[in-house]
Amino acid sequence: MKLLFERSRPGRCESIIPPCDVEQAQFSPSLLRAAAPRLPEIAEVDLGRHYTELASQTHGVNKGFYPLGSCTMKYNPRVNEEMAALPGFTDIHPLQPAETAQGCLEVLYETERLLCEITGMDGMTMQPAAGAHGEYTGLLLIRRYHLSRGDTARTKIIVPDSAHGTNPASATMAGFTVVSVPSNAEGGVDIEALRKAVGPDTAGLMLTNPNTVGLFDPAILDITRIVHEAGGLCYYDGANLNAVMGHARPGDMGFDCVHLNLHKTFSTPHGGGGPGCGPAGCKAFLEPFLPGPRVRKEESRFTFFQPEKSMGRVRSFCGNFLVAVKALTYILTLGREGIPEASAMAVLNANYLMKKLAGHYDMAYDTLCMHEFVMSLEKQKNELGVSAMDVAKSLLDYGIHPPTMYFPLIVHEALMVEPTETESPETLDDAAEAFLSILEQARTDAAHLHGAPHHCPIGRPDEVRAARTPVLRYDFGQK
């Protein structure tokens, strides 16, 4: 399909700006462009068709089942959008006086308070714009804490080998050295290896619980105690909070700081659906180091304040404010009963689908799972030449988004499936049937799977070429 730039024709436009009826401000010539920016010029009708065509070529949670493991692609309720579109939230300016935006400050205050309640933390910043940004902020808290005590020897962050790739990346960005600890046979942290890894150079541990294979680590209290006894802090990656929200709190497991992905757990749009929000929270002893400004309540008024030893800003203004509005809407809509029920349904749905597939597909861990489960296609690859990639691509022909592939790295030919709580039994039955049909076809006509998908606008894009020679901008016809 054509790009917007290719559809552009000089003089076409989507809206006509009314003539200026006030005196025009004059700018210094040094501030003015010599030439107009090369923006596409396109009529509203063509613009609408362009995006409709794009939408028809892609797959979203509004189009079909989207069981992308570790990503929690849950449905985004329409009421969230309705609230975020209220003029009191949209027609404001981040620099207007706080006393004229009390409702917006209250949203930030309440969202922070409720997220603290759900995670067992004491304070939080809504500034980080994504999960990894939240991780980075949490690690800076750990760094500031150790340095504030004059302890400069704590330079290492311990990360299990099953961790999300963002964990070691964030730790490195925050100036730490990463130490990897192996997983045990059950997919949890190898306690003996952890004991050996901790020491006076341990700044902290980063952990996801339930972990990346979808299992709750039963030794979690031992794990956080071992790190604390060595003088380190414990950081909770909230990627998998959807399995336990309202049931178990990172703060009660012994974690000192956390980040959440509002676009995973709290039903705000994910990925291209809108900007993200990765709040970072902490226990009281870390609060003085949080980014500012934060919001506090003084009698019935909300005001901004700067934490005493604040690390400064990690993002402009208050982050992606409207995402907080959507998350708050979700939390208040579900309430004290709905939040734990959503988690329970997420876990039930994952176990339901896992049970339907077990016996046909090899499960990486033969036990009850939390909100997601991991299968291994290693046997099929060796016996039938059909890989996890082939199965994932074939699912597209059934109108299902592929699960996460080849992750976690500790499981070969992995497919990680996370149905989320909003899927009905009928959807899960249809998905199970699709998975089983694909397996049947793997036995009878593997070649067909190697060419899958057969009914999508795009089949198998050349990922290697895209990565080796990326085209990152339109060249306007000039090579």
Added chain:
Amino acid sequence: MSNIPAELKYTASHEWIRTEGDLYVIGLTDFAQSSLGDIVFIELPQEGDAVTMGESFADVESVKAVSGVFSPVSGTVAAVNEALIDNPALLNEAPYDAWLIKVSGAQEVGELLDAAGYEAVCKAEEA
């Protein structure tokens, strides 16, 4: 079965090592490149950087994953194969020609495997 030249030494973390006088030449094995798949990016240290035995000195990124490359020796980077930065595909095409770095002044050398020992490591990982 992957190619494991008899004249090289190996590590259990899939690096190959060859000596050139006092220099240790380090690369990625055929098994490593085949498990990683098409390599699209490599980050290498600079000449003069220190490398530490058992610690990562480079990152290779394939379509599937990013992995560290571990140094079997402690010493100083004497040469870097810059050609790999522009063309990381060389690591897939000819893993035993595509050396990553040469290390001088080696103080500490980790446990190195011969071809038979390394073949056993690969077999165990495939099982």
